[in-house]
Amino acid sequence: MADHDYGYTTWGKDWVRFAESLRQTRPDPRLPSARRLARDGKVQITFDGRTVRAAVHRGRGISTVTIEVAPMSAGATGEISRQLSGIQPLLTDDLYRAIADAGHPLAPVLDSVGCSCPAATPRCVHELAVYYDMARRIDDDPRIALDVQGFFLASAGGGEAPAEATARRWIALNSLDPAAYFTVAE
């Protein structure tokens, strides 16, 4: 069942979907544990460009999860920049849908996921916990969803966007009022 603590923005929901695949027919019994780890502050994430590193504390052990996120498509980067050039650029659910409707899906793609624990299963509880913690963080600040897909790197160093547009983009995103980042549907 949906857990409304995580992914209540469309931006955050993408990360919940890594843990709760729509193709999954049976509920994964590890998901409640993973949610609890994220909720209890057992997941400590650091970002390095498009690399997400997390120390997940469980019991007496610490596991290290490393996730490489694929860069956002040039089309999506351009569409976001275009949409954010308005008077009141907000990373709302509506904006997310508008960009997706323009043919640029924003759901992140993971290049690789790994954990230091010895679990032999394809997805361990630590990785699931990181997906939830990412969803929680992105719900609070959707800029992370862009950042982790290299949106800012592409605009700052790629030479694809004129410097002026890049500067404007930074200002627009950094001047967002945290209270108005997103709208909550229903």
Ligand SMILES: [Zn+2]
């Ligand atoms: Zn693990």
